Amino acid sequence: MTLLRIDALNVQIGGTPILSDVSLNVAAGEVVAVTGESGSGKSMTALSVMQLLPDGAQATGAVTLDGHDLLQLDEPTLCTLRGNTVGMVFQEPMTALNPVMTIGAQVAETLRLHRPDLNADAQARAVLDRVELHDIPMARFPHELSGGQRQRVVIAIAIACGPKLLIADEPTTALDVTTQAQILALLKRLAAEDGMGLLMITHDLAVVAQMADRITVMRHGAVVEHGATAPLLANPAHDYTRALLAASTHRVALPEASSDAPLLRVDGVVRDYALPRTRLFAPARHHRAVDGVSFDIPRGGRIGLVGESGCGKSTLTRAILGLEPVQAGSITLDGTPVTDPSVRRKMQVVFQDPYGSFNPRHRVSRLITEPFHLLPEPPPDRADRIATALTDVGLSPADADKYPHQFSGGQRQRLAIARALIIRPELVIFDEAVSALDVSVRAQILDLIAGLCAQYNLTYLFISHDLSVVRTITDRVLVMQAGKIVEDGQTETVFTAPAHPYTRTLIDAAPTLPQLELTP
Amino acid sequence: MLRYALKRLTSLLISLAIASLVIFAVIEVAPGDPASFMLGVNAQEDTLAALRAELGLDQSKVQRYLAWVGGMVQGDFGTSYQYRTPVSDMIAQRLWVSLPLALYSLALSTLIAFPAGIYAASRRGKAGDVGVMGATQIGIAIPNFWFAMMLVLVFAINLRWFSAGGFAGWDKGVFAALKSLTLPAIALALPQAAILARVMRSSLLDIMGEDFMRTARAKGLTRAQALRRHGLRNALIPVLTILGLQFSFLLAGGIIIEQVFYLPGLGRLIFQSISARDLIVVESVTMLLVFAVIVVNFAVDLAYAAVDPRLRGRT
Numbered sequence: 001m002t003l004l005r006i007d008a009l010n011v012q013i014g015g016t017p018i019l020s021d022v023s024l025n026v027a028a029g030e031v032v033a034v035t036g037e038s039g040s041g042k043s044m045t046a047l048s049v050m051q052l053l054p055d056g057a058q059a060t061g062a063v064t065l066d067g068h069d070l071l072q073l074d075e076p077t078l079c080t081l082r083g084n085t086v087g088m089v090f091q092e093p094m095t096a097l098n099p100v101m102t103i104g105a106q107v108a109e110t111l112r113l114h115r116p117d118l119n120a121d122a123q124a125r126a127v128l129d130r131v132e133l134h135d136i137p138m139a140r141f142p143h144e145l146s147g148g149q150r151q152r153v154v155i156a157i158a159i160a161c162g163p164k165l166l167i168a169d170e171p172t173t174a175l176d177v178t179t180q181a182q183i184l185a186l187l188k189r190l191a192a193e194d195g196m197g198l199l200m201i202t203h204d205l206a207v208v209a210q211m212a213d214r215i216t217v218m219r220h221g222a223v224v225e226h227g228a229t230a231p232l233l234a235n236p237a238h239d240y241t242r243a244l245l246a247a248s249t250h251r252v253a254l255p256e257a258s259s260d261a262p263l264l265r266v267d268g269v270v271r272d273y274a275l276p277r278t279r280l281f282a283p284a285r286h287h288r289a290v291d292g293v294s295f296d297i298p299r300g301g302r303i304g305l306v307g308e309s310g311c312g313k314s315t316l317t318r319a320i321l322g323l324e325p326v327q328a329g330s331i332t333l334d335g336t337p338v339t340d341p342s343v344r345r346k347m348q349v350v351f352q353d354p355y356g357s358f359n360p361r362h363r364v365s366r367l368i369t370e371p372f373h374l375l376p377e378p379p380p381d382r383a384d385r386i387a388t389a390l391t392d393v394g395l396s397p398a399d400a401d402k403y404p405h406q407f408s409g410g411q412r413q414r415l416a417i418a419r420a421l422i423i424r425p426e427l428v429i430f431d432e433a434v435s436a437l438d439v440s441v442r443a444q445i446l447d448l449i450a451g452l453c454a455q456y457n458l459t460y461l462f463i464s465h466d467l468s469v470v471r472t473i474t475d476r477v478l479v480m481q482a483g484k485i486v487e488d489g490q491t492e493t494v495f496t497a498p499a500h501p502y503t504r505t506l507i508d509a510a511p512t513l514p515q516l517e518l519t520p
Numbered sequence: 521m522l523r524y525a526l527k528r529l530t531s532l533l534i535s536l537a538i539a540s541l542v543i544f545a546v547i548e549v550a551p552g553d554p555a556s557f558m559l560g561v562n563a564q565e566d567t568l569a570a571l572r573a574e575l576g577l578d579q580s581k582v583q584r585y586l587a588w589v590g591g592m593v594q595g596d597f598g599t600s601y602q603y604r605t606p607v608s609d610m611i612a613q614r615l616w617v618s619l620p621l622a623l624y625s626l627a628l629s630t631l632i633a634f635p636a637g638i639y640a641a642s643r644r645g646k647a648g649d650v651g652v653m654g655a656t657q658i659g660i661a662i663p664n665f666w667f668a669m670m671l672v673l674v675f676a677i678n679l680r681w682f683s684a685g686g687f688a689g690w691d692k693g694v695f696a697a698l699k700s701l702t703l704p705a706i707a708l709a710l711p712q713a714a715i716l717a718r719v720m721r722s723s724l725l726d727i728m729g730e731d732f733m734r735t736a737r738a739k740g741l742t743r744a745q746a747l748r749r750h751g752l753r754n755a756l757i758p759v760l761t762i763l764g765l766q767f768s769f770l771l772a773g774g775i776i777i778e779q780v781f782y783l784p785g786l787g788r789l790i791f792q793s794i795s796a797r798d799l800i801v802v803e804s805v806t807m808l809l810v811f812a813v814i815v816v817n818f819a820v821d822l823a824y825a826a827v828d829p830r831l832r833g834r835t
Binding site: 075090101 | 730731732734735736737738739740741742749750753754827828829830
């Protein structure tokens with residue numbers, strides 16, 4: 001029996017079409033994934049089912065949930081359905097919970113609203129137990145929990161009243177890979193136990209492959225393809241689906257690494273953070289974020305650094321950039337400590353967020369020449385350098401007069417790379433540089449990096465939580481856990497035969513697309 | 521929570537100590553000898569010396585500072601050079617006007633601002649929002665002394681509901697006293713309410729964009745329920761900051777309004793004392809106001825922690 005039927009749904013905001021003719025079904029007990037890149041309308045589809053579209057959005061068509069046509073219902077009736085017949089889990093567990101309310105109260109609130117017959121507090125405890133938060137007292141506040149635990153609380157809120165349909169919008173995108181695996185398993189278990197329909201919105205095809213019974217692929221607000229998971233992935237009918245799959249498992253052609261003289265030497269580095277004093281006169285305690293880390297990066301080396309959030313990789317990165325004092329050990333580039341100003345011009349960094357890392361009021365020519373201030377005097381051929389830098393990253397010299405908002409996310413990341421390369425640094429640090437990008441754009445940027453490697457013999461440290469990216473773009477990989485490097489080896493060796501149990505856990509937890517090799 | 525409160529309390533005491541030093545030093549370097557001011561330019565040198573000795577002005581600065589602070593701790597603020605009465609009595613008298621006035625106008629401003637801000641936020645972009653925001657714009661723009669005079673013109677002179685000025689005194693009964701404070705309180709409250717309403721509105725609008733408000737709606741709460749149960753408390757934090765600042769301002773900054781309504785408040789006391797070089801009064805009132813500001817800040821800090829559990833663990 002069809003639980004949710006979306007039929008020819010059209011959504012407009014201020015006359016701009018957001019969704020056009022979207023149709024999909026979810027049956028009880030079925031997991032349906034809606035996938036696509038940013039702007040494909042997958043989240044809007046989910047919000048249409050909740051009828052929580054942004055102000056000014058107009059929906060036409062039909063969204064039938066459990067016999068109710070949601071588009072025809074008035075707001076009070078919708079309020080009795082939300083949280084009761086349909087629950088929703090959101091992407092960002094860090095902000096999805098009210099920071100000033102205990103988690104128990106937040107779960108109990110849903111129950112009080114829809115099930116006044118139950119003892120809300122006792123039931124809330126039972127629901128928290130169901131999402132495997134047995135040890136967490138109800139009186140905890142969200143900030144006292146980890147990201148994965150918070151997402152479990154959000155799930156508990158959504159399933160508290162035993163909804164028939166659960167909508168999960170990118171439920172694991174913000175989580176580490178091992179936490180992601182646990183949350184996905186939890187969602188699957190809950191759906192199976194309750195016979196709930198699960199409508200899952202995700203951009204990650206590997207997650208889709210692992211979770212869904214059926215897939216709907218969306219692009220530009222329209223459905224391009226839908227079908228059962230295995231056949232669709234094995235034999236996609238639509239070009240776009242094929243392109244998405246190819247981009248998801250894109251492998252770049254890295255040129256051979258050329259030399260082995262060490263460029264960057266990290267030797268026994270320790271970084272402690274002072275913790276708040278618990279007693280006035282007791283010695284301050286410390287948190288050791290980086291614990292005796294040593295490695296070399298040879299000139300021309302392409303090194304990956306992976307690890308989960310909180311493992312110390314960001315601290316280590318900042319220490320390498322000379323932005324963070326270290327308590328022991330040394331970091332040298334070509335034998336000079338990285339805290340020395342002369343070393344600054346030899347290192348450049350590309351950050352994750354292509355939107356936040358540019359001053360919106362400056363033109364591209366000024367933005368990408370920012371590193372020139374590191375040079376003793378600005379180069380005489382400034383215009384030529386700008387043109388070359390832009391051409392190198394696949395943009396046009398004419399773009400120099402534009403502002404950052406005129407570029408897409410992928411193009412901005414190209415600008416960030418142009419900015420990093422314009423002074424020909426000896427070491428580039430890519431800090432989650434492709435994590436915020438859609439798969440197809442990510443594939444292009446990875447190709448760009450590989451191309452630049454061939455052109456300029458780049459040396460870089462590539463930091464990422466995404467194992468599949470690190471596997472293709474690096475020759476050697478460092479695995480970091482709790483401030484220590486637990487494994488260091490050739491990338492392919494580490495991925496095919498991990499030596500450390502933690503590496504194995506990481507690799508096992510990462511969802512993969514097994515069928516893809518079958519696709520011609 | 522206790523650790524947080526103790527930490528705040530320590531910083532309160534340190535602030536007070538520093539403030540007392542600064543006030544003492546500033547008054548010391550200010551020109552003018554109170555003794556010669558009191559006795560006039562033709563005073564005999566030995567009379568002056570005798571008066572200086574009587575006022576304690578011949579002692580060393582350290583001794584005088586310690587005596588001043590020590591006295592204040594025991595509630596002895598010294599004796600006014602001008603009126604020869606204990607400063608503590610003078611302050612107490614004035615405080616009985618200024619403090620109720622400040623609380624009264626703060627209560628009024630909160631009562632106006634909270635509903636107005638909440639209403640405007642929930643009607644964002646609609647006529648109600650535009651109306652409230654327009655009104656607050658006017659409220660901020662109008663000088664409060666002009667507004668006070670208009671109030672006097674309408675409610676005291678034309679309608680004869682209130683007296684045009686003066687303070688009835690608490691011995692005439694609470695109602696009479698409050699009645700005579702009503703017009704000044706409204707005059708003080710309105711600009712404050714306008715600012716507070718705007719802060720409330722923008723704070724609520726920020727909160728309404730937060731992810732947890734969407735979670736609340738997905739639970740099945742109506743827009744209004746979500747705003748009340750999840751929005752308000754989170755929106756309160758910036759509002760508390762403004763409230764604290766406004767209270768401190770109202771306590772001391774009502775000087776113009778006190779002047780318009782002939783109220784014997786702290787503002788007028790400090791103004792008169794400065795004109796008369798009655799430095800001991802200036803010193804003490806300033807210290808008292810600093811004390812009030814610091815205590816209000818302390819209270820605001822505690823209120824933050826009460827509202828936001830994330831602050832409680834901090835030290």
